[in-house]
Amino acid sequence: MNKRNYNVFFHLHTVSGIVISVALYIIFFAGAFALIKDEITAWEKGDTVQLEQALDVDYDKITAVIKEEGYNLEGRNIRLVMPDVKQEVLVILSGSKYEDASDEDKQGAFFYINTINYTRSDYYTFYSFGELIYRLHFFSQIPKIGTYLAGFVALFFLFAITTGIIVHWKKIISNFYVFRPKAKFKTIWTDAHTALGVIGLPFQFVYAVTSCFLCLSILVLIPGNFIYNNNQKKLSEDLRPMTKDYPITYKTHTEFSLNPFMEQTLEKWETFSPSQVYIRNYGDSNMKFQVDGMVSTQQKFIGHGRIVYNVPTNDVLSIKDPLKSNYIEAVEMTVRKLHFGDFGGYWLKLVYFIMAFITCFVIISGVLIWLEARNKKNVPEKRRKYNEKVGHIYLAICLSMYPITALSMIVSKLIPRSLDASRLTILYCVFFGGWLLLSIFFRFKRDNYFTNKYTLLIGSILGFLIPIVNGISSGNWFWITFQNGQTAIFLIDAFWIVLSTISTLIILKMNKKILDKN
Incomplete structure (x- = not known):
């Protein structure tokens, strides 16, 4: 590839990635939890699953x-x-x-x-945090255009993946085996971005394609209407035979x-x-x-x-x-199965979960590479400060999702059943209000290291509290649910223990590196 084409694809990859980075991070972070949304609901209710x-x-x-x-x-x-x-x-x-x-x-x-007992309940009678996070992963909370917005983000993500492969094609294999933790920051983030990007590439490509299909399927109907002479009933019955009416x-x-x-x-x-x-x-x-x-x-x-x-x-x-x-x-069934990962049990969901978090890291590392690449002496001071502000905003919004998710799950468990009708309002205020406040706080702190460390710290502390709160409020201690075969409830507690432990280890590693440098 000649230098001109390389530069064109490189800038296309960078611009498309930066433009969608925050939205894409939200989709993948929320999407990871959406994989276990039903288990979250069962955990919140605390009822025995039969x-x-x-x-x-x-x-x-x-x-x-x-x-x-x-x-x-x-x-x-x-x-x-x-x-x-x-x-x-x-x-x-x-x-x-x-x-x-x-x-x-x-x-x-x-x-x-x-x-089990054949009683009726409305959709809003018990609004679950699992439902909230599931709907967030395709921006359902944004009226009318939310799903289409998520679809176009997926489309740009597909574009970013394609241009990224073109740009890194010759170095994909060699760079995959290179990791230089003692090098400068840009090199560290580049190594991590490349290695984890390659590991998650098949998963990311599948999710980009399936998300486009599910969120932008209306675009398929536009040419279909011409073929069927605007007979939408016939078109619907041919595309989705289960909808046939009599x-x-x-x-x-x-x-x-x-x-x-x-x-x-x-x-x-x-x-x-x-x-x-x-x-x-x-x-x-x-x-x-x-x-x-x-x-x-x-x-x-x-x-x-x-x-x-x-x-x-x-x-x-x-x-x-x-x-x-x-x-x-x-x-259609293949697309849905690949997207929701419902064909391999909990082990496949675990793989999907890990891949979703790897993708979140790839997104964050991409933003950090972009920041480091523009933090040079030849870049005007005004532009450097602007780039820093963008980085502070991006990281504040993205990294705040971890602690606010943990806090929202604790709140969802502690809401008394007498307030079931108000669960949606309470959870929306806690999650979106808390997310906004945390984002503003970390934005004006203007320290990416501080943001990274304390979002992990707060998230891990709250994460460790989740199984404790569950045990105290409902008696469903994780060892009891494990013994009783209550897999759905045990899974949520075990997940937060593991995730919080990993977060704590990362914080300790970060502190050690700072001490070593000093």
């Missing part, structure tokens, strides 16, 4: 509970998302299709039903049971696990019971299947064998 019992859903009982809550189900579509460690089914009701239905019945609704007949059908359809489905395919259930045209003579799910990843990586029953006649209307691939659905 997942096997929770997955044994009584569909007739669920519809009965919905009716008892005052909902008229006639003519509605019902979507049920199967429970996880939270032990709750997400219920999404459409408005009634009947023309003579009341205005109230034509309104949709969504809520949860606990599949006409209503206005003839009632009231004598039916839903559980036998699920039993028949589970007998049909070995290792099949339902993920979503759709009940179309409830109480109508054209009522359908649809089951979407997956066979185990050991049997087939993308083993997505579907079966649709005609409820009045008990016949199978259509079937999609999970052992036979459908190209369109396989693409």
Whole structure:
């Protein structure tokens, strides 16, 4: 590559990386915790997780509970998302299709039903910190444009990865084995940036591509509308067959049971696990019971299947064998599996978690390289001060996420159940308010070493307090949850103990280096 092209790609890599660095750090840091969002919810509630019992859903009982809550189900579509460690089914009701239905019945609704005791709760009844951090990783808190903003950050990240490979191509292998801890700061950060960047490269590339797909999928629909002559219903059914709807007949059908359809489905395919259930045209003579799910990843990586029953006649209307691939659905399922890492259990999530934190370090080291490269005598004093301010702001915002996350988890555990309805407000004030205050404090401290050290110190102290607070407030000491097989709750406590220990070791190492220099 000639020098001109090298400089072009180098500056493109630097500029694209710096522009998105803060947003990208937030996405990866929050995304790491989003991997265990359901476990965080289980930890906050402190209830015993009986997942096997929770997955044994009584569909007739669920519809009965919905009716008892005052909902008229006639003519509605019902979507049920199967429970996880939270032990709750997400219920999404459409408005009634009947023309003579009341205005109230034509309104949709969504809520949860606990599949252990079959009680109803609203989305905001128990707002979890896991939900907050999950939504932060695609900027859901920013109205309307948040998800698209996250998608474009992912797109620029893909651009930064590509230009980074081009720039470092000849030195990737040689520099991977080089680490000079006694060299000047720019060299240390460059070595770390290159080595860890190469280690995390496959993970980062996968996340950049899958994030673009998930956040910017609306861009796929634009050319699709032209192909389908603006027939969005047909386009939607072809791209996502599970959304196919059926006409209503206005003839009632009231004598039916839903559980036998699920039993028949589970007998049909070995290792099949339902993920979503759709009940179309409830109480109508054209009522359908649809089951979407997956066979185990050991049997087939993308083993997505579907079966649709005609409820009045008990016949199978259509079937999609999970052992036979459908190209369109396989693409979407592959993207989702790779993005959420839900095909390899907790060990795969651990790998994803480590890779997410490595990426956070790569982002921070990239910012520090940029700062050191511009901290030269030939750079005008005014520009150097401006660059320093940018660095202070970037690091203050990014590094403050660690202690405020730990603090928010402690607060989320200590909020009394009598204040469940106010959890969202409390958690938003603590997390976003505390994050803002910490960012302002470290910004005006104007010392990157101080920011780095004390965010790690505060975060590690609060992190060690998390399992203690959990044990005192709920009796779920980590050794007890381990003995009782409460993996989800134990995992959160163990994670914070390990993370806080690592943070403490880093602080001690930092102090030793300062003493050695003195």
